[in-house]
Amino acid sequence: MKRWFLAMxxxxxxxxxxxxxxxxxxxxxxxxxxxxxxMSAPMLLCAIxxxxxLLVHERxxxxxxxxxxxxxxxxxxxxxxxxxxxxxxxxxxxxxxESFTGKLLEREQGAxxxxxxxxxxxxxxxxxxxxxxxxxxxxxxxxxxxxxEGVRVEAVIGDNxxxxxxxxxxxxxxNKGFAALFQWQKRGELLxxxxxxxxxxxSQTDLTADWELPGSDLPVHLxxxxxxxxxxxxxxxxxxxxxxxxLEALIHGQLHLLQPGLEVQLPEGSLLFxxxxxxMGYAVFYDWTRPWLLASILVGVxxxxxxxxxxxxxxxxxxxxxxxxxxxx
Amino acid sequence: xxxxxxxxxxxxxxxxxxxxxxxxxxxxLFRRFPERGVAVFLWSGLVVHAVGLAWRWQRLGHGPFISQxxxxxxxxxxxxxxxxxxxxxxxxxxxxxxxxxxxxxxMMGWLLMVQPGDTLxxxxxxxxxxxxxxxxxxxxxxAAMTATVLGGVVLLRGWGVGARLFDRLPADxxxxxxxxxxxxxxxxFDTLMLVAGAIWAQDAWGRYWSWDPLEVWSxxxxxxxxxxxxxxxxxxxxxxxxxxxxxxxxxxxYLNFFGVPxxxxxxxxxxx
Numbered sequence: 001m002k003r004w005f006l007a008m009x010x011x012x013x014x015x016x017x018x019x020x021x022x023x024x025x026x027x028x029x030x031x032x033x034x035x036x037x038x039m040s041a042p043m044l045l046c047a048i049x050x051x052x053x054l055l056v057h058e059r060x061x062x063x064x065x066x067x068x069x070x071x072x073x074x075x076x077x078x079x080x081x082x083x084x085x086x087x088x089x090x091x092x093x094x095x096x097x098e099s100f101t102g103k104l105l106e107r108e109q110g111a112x113x114x115x116x117x118x119x120x121x122x123x124x125x126x127x128x129x130x131x132x133x134x135x136x137x138x139x140x141x142x143x144x145x146x147x148x149e150g151v152r153v154e155a156v157i158g159d160n161x162x163x164x165x166x167x168x169x170x171x172x173x174x175n176k177g178f179a180a181l182f183q184w185q186k187r188g189e190l191l192x193x194x195x196x197x198x199x200x201x202x203s204q205t206d207l208t209a210d211w212e213l214p215g216s217d218l219p220v221h222l223x224x225x226x227x228x229x230x231x232x233x234x235x236x237x238x239x240x241x242x243x244x245x246x247l248e249a250l251i252h253g254q255l256h257l258l259q260p261g262l263e264v265q266l267p268e269g270s271l272l273f274x275x276x277x278x279x280m281g282y283a284v285f286y287d288w289t290r291p292w293l294l295a296s297i298l299v300g301v302x303x304x305x306x307x308x309x310x311x312x313x314x315x316x317x318x319x320x321x322x323x324x325x326x327x328x329x
Numbered sequence: 330x331x332x333x334x335x336x337x338x339x340x341x342x343x344x345x346x347x348x349x350x351x352x353x354x355x356x357x358l359f360r361r362f363p364e365r366g367v368a369v370f371l372w373s374g375l376v377v378h379a380v381g382l383a384w385r386w387q388r389l390g391h392g393p394f395i396s397q398x399x400x401x402x403x404x405x406x407x408x409x410x411x412x413x414x415x416x417x418x419x420x421x422x423x424x425x426x427x428x429x430x431x432x433x434x435x436m437m438g439w440l441l442m443v444q445p446g447d448t449l450x451x452x453x454x455x456x457x458x459x460x461x462x463x464x465x466x467x468x469x470x471x472a473a474m475t476a477t478v479l480g481g482v483v484l485l486r487g488w489g490v491g492a493r494l495f496d497r498l499p500a501d502x503x504x505x506x507x508x509x510x511x512x513x514x515x516x517x518f519d520t521l522m523l524v525a526g527a528i529w530a531q532d533a534w535g536r537y538w539s540w541d542p543l544e545v546w547s548x549x550x551x552x553x554x555x556x557x558x559x560x561x562x563x564x565x566x567x568x569x570x571x572x573x574x575x576x577x578x579x580x581x582x583y584l585n586f587f588g589v590p591x592x593x594x595x596x597x598x599x600x601x
Binding site for chain 1 (some may be wrong): 419421422449451452453455456499500502503506507509510513514516517520521524528531532533534535536537540542545548549552553555556559560562563
């Protein structure tokens, strides 16, 4: 057998590739290297080493449990790069009463991720978050709904309980707030544009946001002030609880105090403030390899335990092997 | 009153552990090891400590998973429980208690300096996978510690007075063999701990791995343990070499459990 192939199958190469995995992990963790390539490359080296070792070393194939472990490990090492190439991670916000249509605020994905996110749409039908005194977040309950084959399906999601649609997992987060809903009817346009301007951090009472009216470069500076704390820091409570508020819009240097239903006439068009509604932030995650990764690890652990059941766990430990036992006698 | 009785239980337990440790050290020093005495004080401490932990669990409505005090206290208990079981099972190596227990004094001192304030369980911790992750982690750490303690005896024997103090224990090769078995156990439970942690993280934070400091150190720990087991057949390590390897694994594990969670500022810092 060729020397280079034997070298690839050697324990020295194993140690080297494990060390490279460790180094890759540290490099990724320190932020200097992309995780996909930083981990996939050394893991593929490990996979090459392992494949060669399984072919070369008959002893590995003969020991059932160890063989199963290493095959499972090989599957894991090949799945991780595939996972990194096909995963998707993102963040979205959905106002209560509105639907998620596939638009994300943040997105990162592998090069091979095929986007089916618009098919995973759902409607945010409202949520409640309990708060203990000291503004300690407790249970989150979010009602969501969607259509499956023409039938409306409802569910309640929340902490540790995601919505799973078409492989995409939607998790509620601590990111939430109120959105000011507007209709902007630009002069000369047939249909108005609807917009939701999100304000965060409901533990604060004074919030600001900046917006440009759609189809124009007209800036709008918004200031939202709650006249009472949204959540009582001493009593706790439930979010969202709409407290009396004051919403001001600064447009063309003029301050407008907005009330729900109020329409502001501007030279460029008319701006209608519909009202405040709560919004929820969702973490979105996709990785089809998850169950296969888990299966490979569990099979591997089972194989390893089986291999060691006699050598380590079954064989009695001899504190004084015979030779030294005779000396002691 | 409830918090006071928990404190009394903790002090009593620490007292029991301390006496067990002193008995072990003096027993080895004067070559008359009081096996039963060490066991009595160790197990008494464990029982009283468990009662104290149970009282706190009942009062707060959640287990000891949150604050520095809770994590130190519960891990001190689980490490000593694991060691007590090893002590009961492997009679020839009982004098190694003189090596195992004194380092626990440092943990006990640290525990006494930390405020035992009340805590609230975050919603992301309200899952069975937390319990699985913690339990598996405790077995891993106990196994790694035992391998290290056995290696510690081997190393001490190489340094003059240690050879005399531990001459009644089995030979280095036998201790090394036993340490290897515990290192294998450590790798298996470390793997399962990482899996349970990833499953927990997936639904708690929306991803099963995110390279936060605790996860990176856990991975480093696993890789080091795997390398340690591969290094033994490859390098033909002597018992002393194996002892150093076990020590390296445990040091990283200890930093992983008691360093990173209290220093990192990432969301998965382990201590809220």
